[in-house]
Amino acid sequence: MTVAETVPVMVIGGFLGAGKTTLLNRILKTGGRRYAVLVNDFGSVNVDAALIESEDGLTKKLDNGCICCSMSDGVGPALDAAMQSSPEAVIIEGSGVGDPWRIAELAIIDKRLSLELVVTLVDAANFVRQLRDEMLSDTLERQLAHADLVVVNKADLASESQLASAILAVQRIRPDARLVQTIESVLPDELIGGIMVTERPSIDVHAHDHHDCGHDHCDHPEHHHDHANPHHDQQFARWLTPAPAALDRAQFEAALSELPSALLRLKGWVRFSDADEPFLVHYTAGRYRIVPANDRVEDTVLVGIGLPDPKIRLALQSLVAA
Amino acid sequence: MPAPITVFVAKAIRTMNVNVPLATHVAVREGRILGVGTLEDVAGWGDYALDETFKNKVLMPGFVEAHSHAMEGAAWDNDYLGFFERTNPDGKTVGGYKTVAAVIEALKAIEAEMTDPGEPLVCWGYDPIYYNNQRMVAADLDAVSATRPIMIQHASGHLINVNSPLMALAGITRETNVEGVMKGLDGEPTGELQEMAAMFMARKAINQDMMAPQGPHALERFVGSANNAGVTTAVDLGNPLTDQMITQLDAATARDEFHLRIVSAMWAAAHGLEEGIARAEKLRTMGNAKWYPHLVKIMTDGSIQGFTGRLKWPGYFNGAPNGIWNAPPEQLTQSIIAYHKSGAQVHIHVNGDQASELAIDAFEEALKQAPRPDHRHTLQHCQMANDEQFRRMKTLGLCVNLFANHLYYWGDQHYALTMGPERANRMDACGTALRYGVPLAIHSDVPVTPLAPLFTAWCAVNRLTATGRVLGEAEKISVEQALYAITMGAAYQLNVDHLVGSIEIGKFADFAVLEADPLEVAPVELKDVPVWGTVIAGVPRQSAKSLHS
Numbered sequence: 001m002t003v004a005e006t007v008p009v010m011v012i013g014g015f016l017g018a019g020k021t022t023l024l025n026r027i028l029k030t031g032g033r034r035y036a037v038l039v040n041d042f043g044s045v046n047v048d049a050a051l052i053e054s055e056d057g058l059t060k061k062l063d064n065g066c067i068c069c070s071m072s073d074g075v076g077p078a079l080d081a082a083m084q085s086s087p088e089a090v091i092i093e094g095s096g097v098g099d100p101w102r103i104a105e106l107a108i109i110d111k112r113l114s115l116e117l118v119v120t121l122v123d124a125a126n127f128v129r130q131l132r133d134e135m136l137s138d139t140l141e142r143q144l145a146h147a148d149l150v151v152v153n154k155a156d157l158a159s160e161s162q163l164a165s166a167i168l169a170v171q172r173i174r175p176d177a178r179l180v181q182t183i184e185s186v187l188p189d190e191l192i193g194g195i196m197v198t199e200r201p202s203i204d205v206h207a208h209d210h211h212d213c214g215h216d217h218c219d220h221p222e223h224h225h226d227h228a229n230p231h232h233d234q235q236f237a238r239w240l241t242p243a244p245a246a247l248d249r250a251q252f253e254a255a256l257s258e259l260p261s262a263l264l265r266l267k268g269w270v271r272f273s274d275a276d277e278p279f280l281v282h283y284t285a286g287r288y289r290i291v292p293a294n295d296r297v298e299d300t301v302l303v304g305i306g307l308p309d310p311k312i313r314l315a316l317q318s319l320v321a322a
Numbered sequence: 323m324p325a326p327i328t329v330f331v332a333k334a335i336r337t338m339n340v341n342v343p344l345a346t347h348v349a350v351r352e353g354r355i356l357g358v359g360t361l362e363d364v365a366g367w368g369d370y371a372l373d374e375t376f377k378n379k380v381l382m383p384g385f386v387e388a389h390s391h392a393m394e395g396a397a398w399d400n401d402y403l404g405f406f407e408r409t410n411p412d413g414k415t416v417g418g419y420k421t422v423a424a425v426i427e428a429l430k431a432i433e434a435e436m437t438d439p440g441e442p443l444v445c446w447g448y449d450p451i452y453y454n455n456q457r458m459v460a461a462d463l464d465a466v467s468a469t470r471p472i473m474i475q476h477a478s479g480h481l482i483n484v485n486s487p488l489m490a491l492a493g494i495t496r497e498t499n500v501e502g503v504m505k506g507l508d509g510e511p512t513g514e515l516q517e518m519a520a521m522f523m524a525r526k527a528i529n530q531d532m533m534a535p536q537g538p539h540a541l542e543r544f545v546g547s548a549n550n551a552g553v554t555t556a557v558d559l560g561n562p563l564t565d566q567m568i569t570q571l572d573a574a575t576a577r578d579e580f581h582l583r584i585v586s587a588m589w590a591a592a593h594g595l596e597e598g599i600a601r602a603e604k605l606r607t608m609g610n611a612k613w614y615p616h617l618v619k620i621m622t623d624g625s626i627q628g629f630t631g632r633l634k635w636p637g638y639f640n641g642a643p644n645g646i647w648n649a650p651p652e653q654l655t656q657s658i659i660a661y662h663k664s665g666a667q668v669h670i671h672v673n674g675d676q677a678s679e680l681a682i683d684a685f686e687e688a689l690k691q692a693p694r695p696d697h698r699h700t701l702q703h704c705q706m707a708n709d710e711q712f713r714r715m716k717t718l719g720l721c722v723n724l725f726a727n728h729l730y731y732w733g734d735q736h737y738a739l740t741m742g743p744e745r746a747n748r749m750d751a752c753g754t755a756l757r758y759g760v761p762l763a764i765h766s767d768v769p770v771t772p773l774a775p776l777f778t779a780w781c782a783v784n785r786l787t788a789t790g791r792v793l794g795e796a797e798k799i800s801v802e803q804a805l806y807a808i809t810m811g812a813a814y815q816l817n818v819d820h821l822v823g824s825i826e827i828g829k830f831a832d833f834a835v836l837e838a839d840p841l842e843v844a845p846v847e848l849k850d851v852p853v854w855g856t857v858i859a860g861v862p863r864q865s866a867k868s869l870h871s
Contacts (some may be wrong), residue, residue: 015650016652016653042594072591072592072593074518074522075518075522080526095649095650096649096650096653097646097648097649097650102517102518103518103519105500105501105518105519105520106522108498108499108500109493109494109498109503109519109520109523110523111493134634134676135647135676135680136651138643138644139646142643
């Protein structure tokens with residue numbers, strides 16, 4: 001199905017102190033897109049006062065084109081205010097007790113938007129203690145229920161047993177969770193930013209499956225790692241799959257919806273046998289959209305990132321054999 | 323020469339003032355009470371004009387509603403579709419539809435009156451809980467109109483029903499895969515929408531702006547509802563009080579002919595903490611004789627009948643998951659402490675017992691850190707508080723405003739579904755509050771339930787549900803206690819008890835004018851005492867309802 005280009009939305013959930021704001025600011029720093037950021041409280045965004053162009057109580061316009069909107073009147077009105085600045089992407093930081101999926105549904109239902117990624121962070125050192133608080137436990141469990149990715153964050157501040165118990169607790173609540181552990185909310189740029197689209201990798205260098213892009217031999221600019229995070233590389237795998245032939249659209253879409261759940265994000269260009277123009281595929285955690293590619297594309301290629309799973313390579317191969 | 327004196331004579335004047343509990347004459351000068359007692363008692367102030375308008379009526383202090391919302395006025399811009407009858411600001415009785423078929427017939431009649439074919443038809447107050455949860459579907463509404471967008475808002479606030487044209491406008495189809503869009507066995511959306519996302523999209527499709535500031539027209543309709551009910555002072559409990567709203571409210575209430583005193587509570591969540599504290603401080607220096615913007619409102623949880631109230635163990639009787647917090651508990655606690663320290667009087671929405679516990683804990687900590695006499699912080703709704711919590715409220719000097727109207731409107735559902743028998747019987751525990759000496763008021767939360775303090779008092783006295791079950795004999799209070807709660811009790815919590823709430827020298831000459839004496843009728847008939855209208859600052863106004871009847 002071909003639809004008009006929509007604005008991708010990322011939703012960040014998690015309790016107080018889990019690292020939502022750190023992740024939000026990290027994405028803003030990564031840059032590359034003109035973001036609209038929806039927050040409960042302006043205080044949570046590291047905005048240099050000198051960057052603020054104007055503000056009216058509910059919105060702050062920054063001189064880099066980004067806009068920051070308060071959700072004190074509700075997420076819907078904040079989103080409407082944000083869309084007036086024609087952002088390239090929207091990030092919504094849920095409240096500490098909010099259910100990120102309730103917000104994500106707005107991105108599913110609103111035709112201007114497409115849901116990109118729902119991330120829920122938990123505080124490795126405090127998660128188990130928080131779960132024991134009967135005022136909190138059900139709220140925290142709900143935040144995990146629909147997350148595309150659960151990030152056990154602040155791994156460096158937790159003892160080994162705290163970290164292990166936090167991971168076990170997440171797995172008990174969400175046995176099927178895609179789960180990673182991080183320090184200072186560091187996630188790969190390809191997962192949280194727009195980089196996979198804006199910087200097309202060279203197909204010559206990447207025409208192989210590589211899920212162990214380690215420090216010693218990594219020379220790919222789009223694979224920069226934050227060295228603060230020692231576990232980073234073992235936790236994420238990356239795939240690059242050329243799709244040179246013109247594909248059958250129906251079979252391709254059928255195969256897309258069958259991709260293994262460990263694959264978090266897949267983006268790239270494809271050609272279909274029934275159209276001359278290339279298309280862009282955006283796939284996140286089982287949701288996908290296929291839109292006409294605006295720029296001329298010589299090669300067709302799909303770039304993926306996810307959790308290591310040997311099934312993914314095969315699945316991608318059968319996807320491009322469609 | 324002193325201003326002229328008017329002496330009102332009445333069949334009886336129930337003053338709520340222990341020194342002169344029952345009188346026949348009240349003297350008014352410059353809008354204030356100059357004297358109350360017999361004609362002989364009040365005649366000594368000098369020449370007076372005797373006003374006999376009320377010689378066959380009964381006067382009480384104007385009723386004080388300590389939990390209402392001025393949006394009641396705007397609600398009546400749309401048609402009411404409720405199961406129970408209700409009086410609109412124009413004094414007409416509307417609603418009372420006992421079957422879904424009757425609702426649809428009513429909609430057809432409303433639709434037939436509309437002239438602009440593109441104008442959306444929006445109604446409120448629909449509540450399937452009274453129809454055995456029989457669902458309304460898009461086809462039902464399409465039968466009303468297959469072209470005009472129709473939206474039916476449920477009383478709970480958590481659901482709406484829409485017809486096919488509205489779904490088309492909102493882009494809701496069988497492909498819309500969110501939890502809040504209910505679908506039938508055929509995979510098509512049924513037109514029942516739940517949750518924020520789906521409801522927001524539907525409202526947006528017809529440009530319904532829930533946050534639009536209340537215009538003067540809506541405020542005037544709120545005044546009409548108050549006048550119908552004998553209310554002379556009502557709180558607007560939770561208003562962002564932006565600069566624009568402040569200007570509007572100040573201008574509207576400052577007019578001589580404005581026939582209501584309004585106490586405003588700033589909705590804390592509409593502002594950041596520091597900004598909110600500064601705004602509340604500024605608001606405490608503002609106001610006029612009919613406007614008192616000195617309260618702060620904080621929300622904690624949702625509602626019991628919506629299953630969003632926060633409950634302690636063992637939770638909801640039907641096994642529904644626990645409710646939702648409006649903000650992280652520790653943030654709520656910090657906010658309560660910060661507002662307390664700034665000198666604000668906090669009214670806090672707590673429905674479930676876990677929410678009331680959080681508030682009590684937070685106030686205890688606030689008072690340890692910054693002891694303060696006479697703070698009058700008030701727990702609002704507080705429907706599920708247990709015996710221990712009431713004892714702690716007394717210790718901490720907290721007030722409680724209980725949602726007595728719930729006993730009638732949702733009491734049967736609380737008994738069967740939400741709370742189960744024992745906890746339903748101890749809901750809205752007016753008796754316990756008074757036994758422990760916790761300052762008590764009772765309320766309607768209008769527009770959630772109708773504004774009618776005598777009905778609210780009737781609920782607290784009789785504790786009857788809509789099907790006639792008595793909920794909690796031990797929590798009943800006397801007629802005298804209930805009448806006190808809707809006058810002095812409410813005035814005390816709103817911190818205007820030095821101005822209104824009793825007929826006493828020096829207070830405003832604000833009266834409820836009744837056709838019968840509430841202390842002479844049988845307690846079970848308290849709700850049926852007709853209201854003629856109100857007097858504010860000595861100026862009578864007959865209500866639209868009274869004129870109609």
